[in-house]
Amino acid sequence: MSIITITRGSYSRGKEVAERLAKKLGYECIARDILLEASEEYNIPEIKLIRALHDSPKVLERFFGGSERYVKYYRSALLQHARKDNIVYHGLAGHFFLKDIPHVLKIRINADINTRVKEEMARENISAEDALYILKKDDEERRKWGIQVHGMDPWDSRLYDLVINICTLSLEDAVDLIYGVLQKPTFQTTPESQALVERLATLAQKESAAYT
Numbered sequence: 001m002s003i004i005t006i007t008r009g010s011y012s013r014g015k016e017v018a019e020r021l022a023k024k025l026g027y028e029c030i031a032r033d034i035l036l037e038a039s040e041e042y043n044i045p046e047i048k049l050i051r052a053l054h055d056s057p058k059v060l061e062r063f064f065g066g067s068e069r070y071v072k073y074y075r076s077a078l079l080q081h082a083r084k085d086n087i088v089y090h091g092l093a094g095h096f097f098l099k100d101i102p103h104v105l106k107i108r109i110n111a112d113i114n115t116r117v118k119e120e121m122a123r124e125n126i127s128a129e130d131a132l133y134i135l136k137k138d139d140e141e142r143r144k145w146g147i148q149v150h151g152m153d154p155w156d157s158r159l160y161d162l163v164i165n166i167c168t169l170s171l172e173d174a175v176d177l178i179y180g181v182l183q184k185p186t187f188q189t190t191p192e193s194q195a196l197v198e199r200l201a202t203l204a205q206k207e208s209a210a211y212t
Contacts, residue, residue: 001085001189002182003104005094007154010138011119012111013166018090020175025182030081031091038077042208049074053092055141069211071149076204082197085189095159096150100200102193105182108160109174112167161187 004021008014015031022029039046052070075097081087082098089098098104113135120131146154157163162181164174181187 001103002187003082003085003098003101003189004088004107004178004182005098005104006088006090006107006109007095007160008090008109009111009116009142010135011116011123012109013171014090014109016171017107017109017164017166017174017178018088020171021178022088024175024179025086025088027086027088028081028084029088029090031089034074034077034081034089034091037080038073041077042073044070044073050092054145069208072204072208072211076201076208079197079201079204083201085194085197093146095154096146096152099159101197103187103189105162105178105187106160107178108155108157108163110163110165110167115167 004018004027006014006018006021018031019029021027035046035049038044038049049070052067053074074093078089078091078094078097081089082101082104095106095108099106113132116135117128117131120126120135121128124131124134126134143153143155146152152159162178164177166174169177
């Protein structure tokens with residue numbers, strides 16, 4: 001029993017790794033589900049939550065303002081899932097929101113920029129130059145958000161237990177590697193770590209309720 005967070009940039013194949021890993025483990029695989037749940041529970045448009053978890057605060061404030069409460073809403077929704085254990089999460093900012101829980105295995109998936117550019121070109125039907133610009137801008141916003149909100153660059157390997165280069169390893173290699181690490185006692189849920197999840201989830205609910 002454990003929780004896995006998978007962090008990745010756009011078109012880094014982290015979603016595919018997450019889905020295959022969840023299937024192998026028999027775990028719930030979640031990402032956008034949390035956005036929808038938080039949006040519905042707190043009556044907040046999904047786009048506001050996305051921007052609050054992606055755009056750097058300076059950018060966000062020009063459009064909406066008050067990003068702190070949206071972040072708290074999202075964190076609370078994610079922690080409610082963490083209570084159930086046995087999840088693979090590949091959405092936004094999981095490595096920050098669940099970082100204090102001992103049985104959470106935090107993974108970073110990296111992919112070659114050329115591969116990412118080709119994926120962006122095919123999906124959006126744009127030039128290589130435009131695709132590269134979009135990807136770099138997206139990466140930079142995520143980095144700014146992590147630094148300004150949590151004081152750490154999401155590309156910093158110290159945030160993760162395992163960093164995998166998907167260009168060197170296949171998807172199946174990545175899944176097998178993560179699966180092997182999960183067998184270690186370090187990432188198994190204990191009564192103490194589950195009690196911590198319960199405390200954090202309860203506190204997050206109270207903090208979110210203070211804004212409603």
